Amino acid sequence: MLMLMCTVSCTVVKEYNKIAINDEDMLLSAVDCERFETNFQIYREAAAGANGGKTGGGCGCN
Amino acid sequence: MDVIKPYFLLFFFLLGGIVSAQTIDSLTQFKKKILESVEVDILMSYYEQEGIHAAVSGGIGNEYLTNYAPTIVVRMPLNEDAILTADVGISAYTLASSSNGNPFNQSGASNRDEDEETPRGNGSSSGSPKGSPWVASTGASAKDVLTTVNIGYQKASDDRNQYWGVNAGGSIEYDYSSLNFGASFAQLWNEKNTEFSLKGQVYVDRWNPIIPTELHEYELFQETFLYNPDSYFSGVSITDDQGNSVAGYLPGNFTSYATVKRNSFALSLGLSQILSPKLQGAIFADLVVQKGLLSNPLQRVYFQDRENFYIGNFRSIPQYTSFENIDVFHLAYDVERLPSQRLKIPVGGRLNYYISEYLVLRSYARYYSDDWGIQSKTLQFELPIRFNLSWKFTPIYRYYDQTAADYFGPYNTHLSSQEFYTSDYDLSDFSSHQWGASLSYRSVLSQLKIVDFGLNLLSYAHSIIQEVTVYRPLLYRLLSNLFWINRLSHLQ
Numbered sequence A: 001m002l003m004l005m006c007t008v009s010c011t012v013v014k015e016y017n018k019i020a021i022n023d024e025d026m027l028l029s030a031v032d033c034e035r036f037e038t039n040f041q042i043y044r045e046a047a048a049g050a051n052g053g054k055t056g057g058g059c060g061c062n
Numbered sequence B: 001m002d003v004i005k006p007y008f009l010l011f012f013f014l015l016g017g018i019v020s021a022q023t024i025d026s027l028t029q030f031k032k033k034i035l036e037s038v039e040v041d042i043l044m045s046y047y048e049q050e051g052i053h054a055a056v057s058g059g060i061g062n063e064y065l066t067n068y069a070p071t072i073v074v075r076m077p078l079n080e081d082a083i084l085t086a087d088v089g090i091s092a093y094t095l096a097s098s099s100n101g102n103p104f105n106q107s108g109a110s111n112r113d114e115d116e117e118t119p120r121g122n123g124s125s126s127g128s129p130k131g132s133p134w135v136a137s138t139g140a141s142a143k144d145v146l147t148t149v150n151i152g153y154q155k156a157s158d159d160r161n162q163y164w165g166v167n168a169g170g171s172i173e174y175d176y177s178s179l180n181f182g183a184s185f186a187q188l189w190n191e192k193n194t195e196f197s198l199k200g201q202v203y204v205d206r207w208n209p210i211i212p213t214e215l216h217e218y219e220l221f222q223e224t225f226l227y228n229p230d231s232y233f234s235g236v237s238i239t240d241d242q243g244n245s246v247a248g249y250l251p252g253n254f255t256s257y258a259t260v261k262r263n264s265f266a267l268s269l270g271l272s273q274i275l276s277p278k279l280q281g282a283i284f285a286d287l288v289v290q291k292g293l294l295s296n297p298l299q300r301v302y303f304q305d306r307e308n309f310y311i312g313n314f315r316s317i318p319q320y321t322s323f324e325n326i327d328v329f330h331l332a333y334d335v336e337r338l339p340s341q342r343l344k345i346p347v348g349g350r351l352n353y354y355i356s357e358y359l360v361l362r363s364y365a366r367y368y369s370d371d372w373g374i375q376s377k378t379l380q381f382e383l384p385i386r387f388n389l390s391w392k393f394t395p396i397y398r399y400y401d402q403t404a405a406d407y408f409g410p411y412n413t414h415l416s417s418q419e420f421y422t423s424d425y426d427l428s429d430f431s432s433h434q435w436g437a438s439l440s441y442r443s444v445l446s447q448l449k450i451v452d453f454g455l456n457l458l459s460y461a462h463s464i465i466q467e468v469t470v471y472r473p474l475l476y477r478l479l480s481n482l483f484w485i486n487r488l489s490h491l492q
Helices: A002-008 A032-044 B004-029 B103-107 B213-224 B314-319
Strands: B039-049 B065-068 B071-077 B082-095 B143-156 B162-173 B176-189 B194-207 B261-276 B279-292 B310-312 B328-330 B341-356 B359-370 B375-382 B391-402 B430-442 B450-462 B471-476
Touching: A032 B039, B310 B314, B314 B328
Parallel strands: none
Antiparallel strands: B039 B065, B039 B071, B039 B471, B065 B082, B071 B082, B082 B143, B143 B162, B162 B176, B176 B194, B194 B261, B261 B279, B279 B341, B310 B328, B341 B359, B359 B375, B375 B391, B391 B430, B430 B450
């Protein structure tokens, strides 16, 4: 994906052409209602992080 | 008329100048607020879980858990450029596994003060105590409340190409407290097609260690703990595999922890890119260092090279690892021991594609590695489908797998000569599949109400023993002005 991003990064999408990009489902992070689900996963699984959220610490888990 | 004409021209010239000046003035003064008005999210989550690998009883036992987590998040604009966020929540839970820190309360045998985690007095005073890793005890550690508070401040530059933020917060529960603070920065360029973000977070945590009853009494009374009148085990019959009452139990492996502190330092990098009018992606990389007491003081470990001792009905020992055992408990020699440092490196990415106004594909992938020997892969796909302006249906699939930590071993398989050991199945080799869907409704006229109902099924498969556990988390969400209900179920 990094290569893809580097390849296409010359493309500039103008503001007036970002209707689809600005759609709420195109958000590049977990949706709000996933916060509890993510918390359960942090308790149940060893891995965490790299999702714009919590990476460990702050509770008895991980 | 010829006299008036120049005045008209002058008037319109001046008016045009004024209008032009006002327009320029308006343009220079106008900035879109990064948050138009105060937003309040009221969230509520309910989670329920069943399992058979309780770490508190050494990798076997009842993991039944319920959790209620009401949370409120308030975001308020301080001015056009800055917002303040307050996130306050409590998480109230009951745990069958943690209740078995002292497993002997189910019989009411111990003279335990409910306000203390440690049993006091003679365990034999109310008859023969008995316990089981499969039966929840009734002690104070059977339930707890985690309270969290986080405050954040974010500011944007005039051109909205830079964002700065700081945050601080804390959490507290009976045996654990935490303070955290952090800072973040984001830079956008390429006409806001590209964004780089940097975030640092520090957690300063502290255990209030709760240790299993048998080890706690040994810590207090050392070699006299089986007959000291003040010890819980004074007068309690301890048996071997054959039911013979013996006095050879001595958990000499156990020593108190040298530190109760746990500090975590996390550095997060993110790079996002708009790839086309309908496609955008991002990559994330974290570097996390944890130091201090990284093991859980309540989680027992059993050794295959040490003699076994029990309290309770010795006839149930052959069924010890099954639900049929309701009245005998294996005494531990130690709790889990893990290195005092851990380096974690997760790298992830998201790629979202706007297929049409009715359909979006959201994808997420992550690779994780740490210096305890764990490697994991995560894949997630979401497919929001809009039926109309109000209704949306979102199926979800998530795959996760991980290898075991170098220090993991199932129940009664560790050697007492090992430096590090754990039977916590969170650190075992397993994979999981999660299927789910949610249905949401938004009022088009008011934009005030959303109902979101979701169902997820999650199955975990522990490859070591090929057994199945069931998790049934339920998640309800209420949003201010927006109303969500989200239901989640795991099946393992």
